[in-house]
Amino acid sequence: MKKLSLMILFVAVTAMSFGQISATLHNFVGDSWNTMSSNKSCGPCHTPHNALVSTDAPLWSHAATANAGSFAVYTNTGTLNAIVGQPSGVSLKCLGCHDGSVNLNAHVGGANTASLIGSVNAAADLGTDLSNDHPISFTYDAALATADGGLFDPTTTVSGLGGNINVDLLAGVGNDQMECSSCHDPHGVTGVSDLLRKDNTNSELCLTCHNK
Amino acid sequence: MLQTAIIQEYRYLNLVNKKIMNIKFVVFLFIFTVFQSSLFSQSIINSPHNLSVSGEGQTKALGESGICIFCHTTHNSNPEHPMWNKKTPGLNYILYNSSTIQAIPGQPDGSSILCLSCHDGTIALGSVLSKKNEIDFSEGIKSFKHSKNNLTTDLSDDHIISFFYNSTLAYTDGELKDPLNLTHPVSLENGKVQCTTCHNPHNNTFGNFLVTSTEYSELCLSCHDKKYWGESAHRNSLAQWNGSGQNPWVNSKYTSVAENACENCHKPHSAGGHKRLMKYNTEENNCLDCHNGNVASQNIQIQLNKPYSHNVYKYYKSHDANENALVTKMHVECEDCHNPHATRKFDADAPFVKGFNEGTKGINQNGNQVNPVQYEYEICYRCHADSPNKPIGTISRQIEQNNVRLEFAPTNPSFHPVAGPGNNPNVPSLILPYSVSSIIYCTDCHSSNGKNSPSGPHGSIYPHILKYNYSTADNTRESYQAYELCYQCHNRNSVISKQPNEFQSEIHNKHIVEENTACSVCHDSHGISGLQGNSVNNSNLINFDTNIVSPVNGILKFEDTGLFRGTCYLSCHGVIHNPKSYN
Secondary structure, three states: OHHHHHHHHHHHHHHOOOOOHHHOOOOOOOOOOOOOOOOOOOOOOEOOOOOOEOOOOOOEOEOOOOOOOOOEOOOOOOOOOOOOOOOOHHHHHHHHHHOOOOOOOOEOOOOOOOOOHHHHOHHHOOOOEOOOOOOOOEEOOHHHHHHHOOEOOOOOOEOOOOOEHHHHHOEOOOOOEEOHHHHEOOOOOOOOOOOEOOOOHHHOOHHHHEOO | OHHHHHHHHHHOOOHHHHHHHHHHHHHHHHHHHHHHHHHOOOOHHHOOOOOOOOOOOOOOEOOOOOOHHHOEOOOOOOOOOOOEOOOOOOOOOEOOOOOOOOOOOOOOOHHHHHHHHHHOOOOOOOOOOOOOOOOOEHHHOOOOOOOOOOOOOEOOOOOOOOEEOOHHHHHHHOOEOOHHHOOOOOOOEOOEEOHHHHEOOOOOOOOOOEOOOOHHHOOHHHOEOOOOHHHOHHHHOOOEOOOOOOOOOOOOOOOEHHHHHHHHOEOOOOOOOOHHHEOOOOHHHHHHOOOEOOOOOOEHHHHHOOOEEOOHHHOOOOOOOOOOOOOOOOOOOHHHHOOOOOOOOOOOOOOEOOHHHOOOOEEOOOOOEEOOOOEOHHHHHHHHOOOOOOOOOOOOEOOOOOOHHHHOOOOOOEEOOOOOOOOOOOOOOEOOOOOOOOOOOHHHOEOOOOOOOOOOOOEEOOHHHEOOOOOOOOOOOOOOOOOOOHHHOEOHHHHHOOOOOHHHHHHHHHHHHHOOOOHHHHEOOOEEOOOOOOOOOOHHHEOOEOOOEEOEOOEOEEEEEEOOEEEEEEEEOOEEEEEEEEO
16 A cells, blocks of 8 residues: 555656746746836736735736627537636636736736737737637536537546546636636646646647547 | 446445555556547547547648647637638639539538638648648648548539538428438538538548448438338348459448448549449449449349440430430430339339339320339330430331330230230230230340340340340241240241131241241331321231332232231232232
8 A cells, every 4th residue: 555655646746746937938027018126927917915806816916808798709509518608717817918908017016008918929819809719718517518429527537637627627616617727827837838737749638628 | 427436436435445445446447447448449539530640540740749730729710610720722612513403502611611621632731720830741741642531622523512401402302301300410500511411520430430320321311312212122132242353342341232322323522423423424334333243143234245235335424314204315324224223123014114113214105204104115115206316117117107105006006015905806826824915015025135134125136135036037937046036925836837727828827938028027016006007907017018018000008808817919029919818
């Protein structure tokens, strides 16, 4: 039993080798729009004091998107079984920068000067039309998996990150919401590109949920 | 599911048991997971649609490991659904069309145009929206190498797509199921048939990414509801290829006619014949692929190679499945007499059509088009009756008529009993089971020669595709062989005997045996139309061969003067009957 426990511990430690945000696209320290004198790394998103809101993301400091409730969402009457709502929860936090409606430095202690994301990284600007992006903010549960037929049951299928899909990848109080954070870890994972939560070699991230 | 059950079970175990169970459980779960992954071997990962470097197919990328990326992207997709990652091809496709199609063909749309963004060969396989640089493929290829995968922009040889399939279409076509009754897994996309109706690009369980099995053409028959098909030999025959010549099912995993069903003759993609998706461009090759002695029990090809035949080789693209029953442009193809969806082994009595020719169209005795035919001769009437380009006879007759429908009319003064029983109650030569009330088929006389030849007028060594020899030349020495055709029904002894009366002796024995006169010199085998002849001069099929028999004093005629009695006015072999009476 001792050997087995050690082995499990080793596997767990290996799997939990999170990276440093400094090595990711979310390292804002050297960016010209980032004129804070301190807390340059975390400040654009988080603040230890006077946080704007702390639901969905802790100690949130960045201004909210101007487009909440008016995004064009992914629709497909033919094969989509999920009911896709307006972006909500943690996804709205991401869109505070990634819809290009609010300056990057519009945050607690920030200068709020012209610094829309499109001017820094055009590909990261999703705009308000999310109909050509993977759907988010929908309930992904066992019932959806059954109805769709091409999705794994998130409550019984392992994610490859230690637990089942719902615990490891889904957001919300019921661990049943597909959000930006289902695929992306804003702080990055060592060795994984595009701020993905899991390496997508062999489309493994896609095929974590999609049973194709 | 099983994994869930095991985990549930595990939760109910008490703590002590759990410790003991731990190792066993972990080992079991590991083995089971490996086993389960082999169960899911039909995942896209193991399919030819895995174009990544890990793909098992021939077409694969050199370095790209992503599998979904060749079709899908999570951001900035176009079109949005289904998150497409390829450029849209142009819309300059050559579309499928045919004279029998009821659907309205349109340029590919919906998911079909997405499939074509790889499968028409115009956009490089590695060209995806989410990558600035094209993904390199092994051997430097840009598109699928084989025509099976590269449909090109000529879709005229592929099953029609991107058309509305609704109840109206089903009704108009008459051989399509009402789409309201379509059963899973075949499905429409916004009311249209698209590639995805037959193919599921993520699931290769049935091969070719088909949504269901093609055994017995299950997939095709999800929509197609061909008349007669259920009873057809092509639906039910267990015949297999004997290994000689070319395998007719070279691209199929099935080995019998029944299993291959539609695909015995049709190909859903890159069909040689384009129209109606026939396998081969040359019509008869679709039939002779099997009817050449290598699959079907009878070798029709051998018959068609005989000197006198319904020469299907002579015509190319003359036949049209939608043509009228009345053939106006002279031609013959297998489908003129056979309906491959209906044909079957089923015997019948004259004049009713046999199973081989069931479900074909024809012209009835009144000259009207019928579909399907009830009587076999109605098929022959398509070309040999009112057709403007019908074949003409080779014997010059006193009364000329090449329209066999008129020759066989049961109201005629005399006729062979094809369209109805004969009108002569005294035919003593008939061999049982024939009687004066018998009806015979055209194919009783016109058929392939040879003892074990297949029935039907495919080909013969004798002129007019006759089943037996029938000499018509003057000065033919009488023998069984000379008039073998006639002697099948008419007893030779009875015909040439001098008994039982003077009439018999003076007429048949005298002319046929002593004067070497062929039957056809006096008798016109089909019949004499009532529009031209009459019951006095043209009873008993009398219609003289004018190359041999000539008028005397301007008169050439036979007069029926009663039972076994008659008078002739003619000159023949230098002998003048002016008149000569037989009593």
